[in-house]
Amino acid sequence: MDYLFLISGIVGFGPALFLIWFSMRKYSYPYIEGSAFEDRRVFFLLAVGMVFGTALVWLERFFYEYFAWTDADNNFNFDLGMFIVVFVLAFVIMESLAKFIVLNWKTYQGRFDSVFYGISFSAGFAATAMIGHIYWAVSLSDTASDPMWWVSIVLFSVSLSLMHTTVGANIGYASIKLQGLGGLPMAIMPHIIFNLLMYIWFVQSPWIFLALALPITAYFFRGVYLYTIPEVLPEEIKKEIRRKSRGDRR
Numbered sequence: 001m002d003y004l005f006l007i008s009g010i011v012g013f014g015p016a017l018f019l020i021w022f023s024m025r026k027y028s029y030p031y032i033e034g035s036a037f038e039d040r041r042v043f044f045l046l047a048v049g050m051v052f053g054t055a056l057v058w059l060e061r062f063f064y065e066y067f068a069w070t071d072a073d074n075n076f077n078f079d080l081g082m083f084i085v086v087f088v089l090a091f092v093i094m095e096s097l098a099k100f101i102v103l104n105w106k107t108y109q110g111r112f113d114s115v116f117y118g119i120s121f122s123a124g125f126a127a128t129a130m131i132g133h134i135y136w137a138v139s140l141s142d143t144a145s146d147p148m149w150w151v152s153i154v155l156f157s158v159s160l161s162l163m164h165t166t167v168g169a170n171i172g173y174a175s176i177k178l179q180g181l182g183g184l185p186m187a188i189m190p191h192i193i194f195n196l197l198m199y200i201w202f203v204q205s206p207w208i209f210l211a212l213a214l215p216i217t218a219y220f221f222r223g224v225y226l227y228t229i230p231e232v233l234p235e236e237i238k239k240e241i242r243r244k245s246r247g248d249r250r
Contacts, residue, residue, distance in 0.1 A: 004138060011154055012130035015161040016123035020046070023119050023165070023225060027233070032240045036233060037116040045102070045117045049124025052098050056125075057132035060091055068202055078203050088195045095125070096188040099168055103175045110178055112232045118172025119165045119224075126164035130157045152206045155214060162217035163194045169224040176232050190220040 020042070027036035067082035102121055108114040134153060143149045167188055174183025194213060201209040230238070 004135070007150075008131045008134040011134065011150075011157050012127040015158045016127040016130075016165075019161050019165045019221070020120055020123050023169075023229065024116055026241070027116070027229075027237070032237060036237055037113040041113075041117055042120040045121040046124040048102060049121040049126075050128045051124075052102075052121075053125035053128035054132065056095055056098065057129040060094075061132075061136055063090070080199070083199060083202070084196075087198065088192060092188055092191045092195055096167065096171070096184060096191060099125070099171045100181070100184055103168070103171050104180070108172070109175050112176055112234060114175045115169050115172040115224075115229055115232050118168035118170070118175075120168075122164040122168025123161060125168075126157075126161045129164075130160055152210065155210045156206070159194070159210065159213045159217045162214075162221045163190050166190045166217065166220040166224050169228055173228050173232065190217065 024037060024042070025031070029035065063086050066086050067079045069077050071077055099118070099122060102108075103114060103118050108117060133156075137143055137153075167190055170187035170190075171184070174180075174187050177183065194217060197209055197213050197216070200212070233241075
């Protein structure tokens, strides 16, 4: 099973690490002098997110059978009401509160760079959660030998990372603005929408789900990249970025 650990690690960490790099690349040298964030905090919160992601994904596995299970005749059963209560509400609240507690620690409240730390924390969360999902799926059925299953899992990992990093940035933004729990409902909306769409994955087709989830999560992340991050930057960093974009080296 060593190859499975390697491949699942690449599938889980690849999109998450790419989003960290993509989100932060223009806010450090050589794009600006110095950095708009602290590297050690980025990597520390990535590691913390990995721990939280591992713990929560295995905790959640115990509750899956409340809404999706296979009976003695190998028939798949799905309870829509419990799906909404457990998967769409309880899971989202539990995961979001973990992000909220970390990003509203006194160290991060009111800091403009908390939006970056929200991204790194949530990227670590998404990466290890994805590895847990892969191991759980392979343990239930012989899916590892199906190339198309791996394609769907890679695309799912991309969408999951987009969603989690968006939520992390939103919660980081709420921490910057000192909104407390009042900023949580809007911050976690992408997660609620994503989990609602998972109904399609469970009962219809993974490909239909992916055709909807990928553009929707990409749209949410686009908002973070184009609007949320630039909004919280100090004016001196904005001026430096504008100077560099014009080719002014002064």
